[in-house]
Amino acid sequence: MKSNHISKKLKITNWLLEVILLVLFVFFSIIAKNFFTVGNVLNILRSISFKGIIACFMTMIIVSGEIDLSVGSTVAFSGVLSAYLNKIMVAGGLDATTATCIAIPIVIVITAVVGLCISLFVTKLKVPSFIVTLAAMQLMRGAALLIANGFPIQGYPSWFKYLGSGYVGPIPFPTVIFAIFIAVCWYIMQNTPFGRSIYAIGSNPDSAALSGINVNRIKAIIFMLTSAAAGLVGIMVSAQLNSGSPNIGSNYEMDVISSVIIGGASLSGGAGTIRGTLIGCIFTGIILNAMTLLGVSDYWQYVVRGTLVVFAVFLNTMVKERLKERGM
Amino acid sequence: MSDHILAAENVSKKFPGTLALNNVSVSFGAGAVHAVLGKNGSGKSTLMKIFSGVFKATEGSISLDGQNLEYDSTEQALANGIATVYQELSVIKDLTVAENLLIGKGKMPMKNKFQINWNEVQRKAREILEYLNVDIDIHAYVRDLTVGQQQLIEIAKAMLVNPRVLILDEPTSALSDSECERLFTVVEELKKKGLIILFITHRLQEVFKIADYVTVLRDGLLIGTEQIENLNSVKLIHMMFGDVEHHPRTESYVVDEIVLEARDIGNDKIKNINFQLKKGEILGIAGMLGAGRTELLRALYGLDRIDSGMVFVDGRQIVKPTPYKMKQKGCGLLSENRKEEGLCLRLSVGDNLVLANLHAISPKGHISRKIEKEYIHRQINELEIKVADDQLPTNSLSGGNQQKVVIGNWLNTKPRILFMDEPSRGIDVHAKQQIFNVMYEEAAKGVGIIMVSSELEELLEVCDRILIMHNGQITGEMAADELTVEAIYSLCIQEEGCV
Numbered sequence: 001m002k003s004n005h006i007s008k009k010l011k012i013t014n015w016l017l018e019v020i021l022l023v024l025f026v027f028f029s030i031i032a033k034n035f036f037t038v039g040n041v042l043n044i045l046r047s048i049s050f051k052g053i054i055a056c057f058m059t060m061i062i063v064s065g066e067i068d069l070s071v072g073s074t075v076a077f078s079g080v081l082s083a084y085l086n087k088i089m090v091a092g093g094l095d096a097t098t099a100t101c102i103a104i105p106i107v108i109v110i111t112a113v114v115g116l117c118i119s120l121f122v123t124k125l126k127v128p129s130f131i132v133t134l135a136a137m138q139l140m141r142g143a144a145l146l147i148a149n150g151f152p153i154q155g156y157p158s159w160f161k162y163l164g165s166g167y168v169g170p171i172p173f174p175t176v177i178f179a180i181f182i183a184v185c186w187y188i189m190q191n192t193p194f195g196r197s198i199y200a201i202g203s204n205p206d207s208a209a210l211s212g213i214n215v216n217r218i219k220a221i222i223f224m225l226t227s228a229a230a231g232l233v234g235i236m237v238s239a240q241l242n243s244g245s246p247n248i249g250s251n252y253e254m255d256v257i258s259s260v261i262i263g264g265a266s267l268s269g270g271a272g273t274i275r276g277t278l279i280g281c282i283f284t285g286i287i288l289n290a291m292t293l294l295g296v297s298d299y300w301q302y303v304v305r306g307t308l309v310v311f312a313v314f315l316n317t318m319v320k321e322r323l324k325e326r327g328m
Numbered sequence: 329m330s331d332h333i334l335a336a337e338n339v340s341k342k343f344p345g346t347l348a349l350n351n352v353s354v355s356f357g358a359g360a361v362h363a364v365l366g367k368n369g370s371g372k373s374t375l376m377k378i379f380s381g382v383f384k385a386t387e388g389s390i391s392l393d394g395q396n397l398e399y400d401s402t403e404q405a406l407a408n409g410i411a412t413v414y415q416e417l418s419v420i421k422d423l424t425v426a427e428n429l430l431i432g433k434g435k436m437p438m439k440n441k442f443q444i445n446w447n448e449v450q451r452k453a454r455e456i457l458e459y460l461n462v463d464i465d466i467h468a469y470v471r472d473l474t475v476g477q478q479q480l481i482e483i484a485k486a487m488l489v490n491p492r493v494l495i496l497d498e499p500t501s502a503l504s505d506s507e508c509e510r511l512f513t514v515v516e517e518l519k520k521k522g523l524i525i526l527f528i529t530h531r532l533q534e535v536f537k538i539a540d541y542v543t544v545l546r547d548g549l550l551i552g553t554e555q556i557e558n559l560n561s562v563k564l565i566h567m568m569f570g571d572v573e574h575h576p577r578t579e580s581y582v583v584d585e586i587v588l589e590a591r592d593i594g595n596d597k598i599k600n601i602n603f604q605l606k607k608g609e610i611l612g613i614a615g616m617l618g619a620g621r622t623e624l625l626r627a628l629y630g631l632d633r634i635d636s637g638m639v640f641v642d643g644r645q646i647v648k649p650t651p652y653k654m655k656q657k658g659c660g661l662l663s664e665n666r667k668e669e670g671l672c673l674r675l676s677v678g679d680n681l682v683l684a685n686l687h688a689i690s691p692k693g694h695i696s697r698k699i700e701k702e703y704i705h706r707q708i709n710e711l712e713i714k715v716a717d718d719q720l721p722t723n724s725l726s727g728g729n730q731q732k733v734v735i736g737n738w739l740n741t742k743p744r745i746l747f748m749d750e751p752s753r754g755i756d757v758h759a760k761q762q763i764f765n766v767m768y769e770e771a772a773k774g775v776g777i778i779m780v781s782s783e784l785e786e787l788l789e790v791c792d793r794i795l796i797m798h799n800g801q802i803t804g805e806m807a808a809d810e811l812t813v814e815a816i817y818s819l820c821i822q823e824e825g826c827v
Contacts, residue, residue, distance in 0.1 A: 187694075191694045191695050192690065192693070192694050192695060193686035193687050193689075193690050193695065196679070196686050196695065197686060199672070199675060199679070200672050200675065200679070200683055203672035203673070203674045203675050204668070204669075204671065204672045204673065204674075206668055206669045207668075207669055207670055207671055207672050207683070208672065208683070209631075209651055209652075210629075210631070210651055210661055210663060210669050210670065211651075211655070211683040211684035211737065212651055212652050212654075212655030212656070212684050213652075213683075213684075213686070214652050270672065270674045270675065271674065
């Protein structure tokens with residue numbers, strides 16, 4: 001949990017990811033023109049924001065020892081559903097702004113309910129979350145395709161675009177949202193009984209339950225939060241595209257999980273931090289951005305992502321070994 | 329007919345801090361069943377493990393038929409004709425009986441390098457089961473067999489290597505009476521075939537049923553070997569426990585106020601449980617393994633379902649107890665498996681000390697680092713937990729210190745009722761005494777404690793009152809100062825008339 005303050009002696013190993021990130025940043029600044037410019041840094045931040053928002057909550061899921069593969073499909077589902085609700089309400093005589101303002105909370109609630117259903121299968125029926133969310137992934141994608149009938153749904157009010165591609169001062173709006181979620185989730189994970197319970201559950205669910213922690217309730221909440229966050233991202237992505245498309249959000253789950261893992265979370269639960277996840281997101285963002293600037297083919301990005309995960313896992317286990325060698 | 333003899337000569341085994349076996353010389357003849365008895369920590373398991381190659385003796389030697397045995401692995405012991413069947417089954421449930429019997433390096437009959445000779449597998453499996461006079465379908469999946477049948481498969485597997493010595497480590501502890509009977513028939517069969525059979529058990533009735541000789545160990549020393557005809561249970565229990573001096577507590581903190589009451593509680597493991605726990609009372613629960621002691625605590629704390637009956641805390645009924653509800657009511661449970669059900673081993677010592685107190689240390693909704701430190705350091709100081717830094721992971725601590733962390737976690741909740749399952753298991757004498765002292769202090773503060781322990785002396789020393797459990801039921805209730813270890817042991821094994 002608090003690998004960041006296990007012991008003062010180990011500061012260097014604790015900041016390893018950050019150090020590597022910094023080295024990479026300097027390296028790219030030197031070799032890639034335009035890398036170290038305000039415009040490009042903001043560009044990087046924008047590119048990681050959508051997945052980053054989901055990654056905050058995915059960190060909670062993974063720390064608790066579960067997994068959620070359905071987030072990408074939920075993004076598509078929510079985008080399509082909000083556009084669809086908007087469309088039928090407008091057809092029913094409402095003006096576009098009112099319709100959108102009604103549609104957004106409805107969609108968030110519906111996606112939260114999806115998360116609740118997932119958690120019930122996981123906690124009550126004891127189905128592994130991998131299986132439940134694998135099923136949910138297909139179901140949600142199917143629902144998105146069915147609602148949209150294969151085509152993007154249009155008809156948002158013009159201001160709606162702001163949610164996906166607007167700016168607050170110089171900073172992209174999604175990045176502001178991402179920053180808020182990072183701060184809130186960091187606070188929750190580090191400083192609240194709820195956050196501490198998540199670590200306890202991931203480390204040993206039986207001990208946690210015995211200590212009076214309501215394991216099922218906490219799992220339900222984090223699955224709901226994760227799905228709702230994916231729902232929010234879906235709305236933002238559809239805002240950016242100005243339409244609800246059933247094909248958005250593909251591979252989101254893998255990218256999000258990769259970022260969390262790169263940030264040092266363990267799939268067996270009990271370990272992982274929001275700080276790590278933020279680093280993981282930036283890591284991926286920087287490398288992919290630099291590759292674009294350097295003119296490397298897009299096709300390489302999958303190879304790079306894969307390599308990054310392997311590299312990060314190697315780093316994390318190596319660090320752990322080192323901790324053990326020092327008798328920790 | 330003892331042309332085969334398994335012998336140990338002046339065997340000692342030292343472990344850090346303890347002498348598990350102290351100069352033991354004993355021999356076991358062929359064509360007989362030798363029961364090896366002793367209470368927990370007597371050294372009987374250590375001796376068996378030296379024979380089966382798990383441990384190497386620190387001093388002394390072991391021999392079979394006068395030939396010195398020198399080995400340090402179970403494979404080598406097996407090659408020397410000594411096979412062991414352990415209490416924990418090692419069958420693979422998703423394979424068939426035949427596959428289970430023959431699986432293993434070099435045992436599977438092959439047609440060539442890559443193909444298994446299934447006909448040969450079946451022939452061999454059938455052969456060994458016939459040899460043991462056991463009627464089990466070799467094509468059945470082991471998952472579908474009863475525990476007793478699985479135990480027989482284990483024995484058959486051991487017999488495939490044609491051993492001269494068969495060590496059975498508490499083979500009956502999970503078996504029903506009829507399954508025991510079948511096992512005994514097989515053991516009799518093997519005895520006739522001239523094997524040396526060592527039979528470890530806690531159940532005295534079985535000893536009289538199956539054994540020809542009885543060897544008793546106590547505190548690492550050989551107490552003696554006797555022919556079964558010369559023994560009765562009184563004598564046997566005395567050999568096992570010796571002249572125990574126990575010092576019941578002189579001061580009692582029992583207040584005449586009921587904090588916990590169980591009325592007719594039952595589920596699939598326990599039935600008709602009725603008792604009351606008073607404020608400041610330490611109530612012991614004695615019984616053999618499988619008597620339902622742990623299951624009773626689990627049911628009361630809401631970890632297992634309760635099918636019938638009612639639980640009252642402070643006179644108020646708790647409907648469908650869950651650990652969450654019970655903790656709110658001031659209860660805490662110390663599990664017998666601290667690693668599986670007590671600690672989050674990967675989290676720090678500090679984290680574990682406040683695991684049950686997350687809301688208490690967060691008066692304003694978020695964790696107050698100051699209060700958290702107070703909670704952590706209070707327990708580290710009071711329980712004398714030896715740890716350099718409370719941020720170290722809990723798995724770096726010794727067993728005794730880990731146990732103190734679990735206890736500290738509960739003491740931090742200022743509990744009013746504590747369920748303690750084997751609180752002294754796997755910890756050293758000093759830590760044990762410290763934990764008992766903590767229990768006295770808590771009782772003095774008015775905490776009601778229920779303690780389950782397999783160490784009968786401990787129960788007599790610590791408790792005010794002791795309940796005896798057998799087959800999931802409470803069969804007796806005694807004040808601790810009325811009892812002796814022998815008496816409580818006889819009650820636990822349900823052998824009337826030898827008190």
